[in-house]
Amino acid sequence: MNQECSKVIMFRADLQKLDSDFICSTSLPDASVCVSFLGPFQGRTVLWNLTLSTLKHYRDMLAKEIPPSESGSGIRPFMEIKKGSNGVYPLTVCLDLAAIDEPVIKKTIIMMRNYKRLALGRMEFGRSEP
Numbered sequence: 001m002n003q004e005c006s007k008v009i010m011f012r013a014d015l016q017k018l019d020s021d022f023i024c025s026t027s028l029p030d031a032s033v034c035v036s037f038l039g040p041f042q043g044r045t046v047l048w049n050l051t052l053s054t055l056k057h058y059r060d061m062l063a064k065e066i067p068p069s070e071s072g073s074g075i076r077p078f079m080e081i082k083k084g085s086n087g088v089y090p091l092t093v094c095l096d097l098a099a100i101d102e103p104v105i106k107k108t109i110i111m112m113r114n115y116k117r118l119a120l121g122r123m124e125f126g127r128s129e130p
Helices: 003-018 055-065 102-114
Strands: 023-024 032-041 044-052 078-081 088-095 120-126
Touching: 003 023, 003 032, 003 044, 023 078, 023 088, 023 102, 044 055, 044 102, 088 102
Parallel strands: 044 088
Antiparallel strands: 023 032, 032 044, 078 088, 078 120
């Protein structure tokens, strides 16, 4: 059995023990949460390590890292898939919501599982700000 399969199989067993579809390691509701779940990517089941944040939280975090003149005020909601290894992929989703709670997590997981053209990189949602 390769490492990729074993990570997915082990995580699937953890979900069954918890009788859950995902594991959230953050108290809810919050402005940013960490969630792990299984879903399809590039023709196989992978383990997604999701950071799900509000747009305000993401902009505030950027403002701490970059000069105010280059702030993230023009940032729109997005999802970003980074290169993974051993069947585990980092995923960032940023949504224009007041807070992240369980229904938002469930809807995001459904969106990721149903999205037909998932690819590495960043994809913005919605239209540009004026």
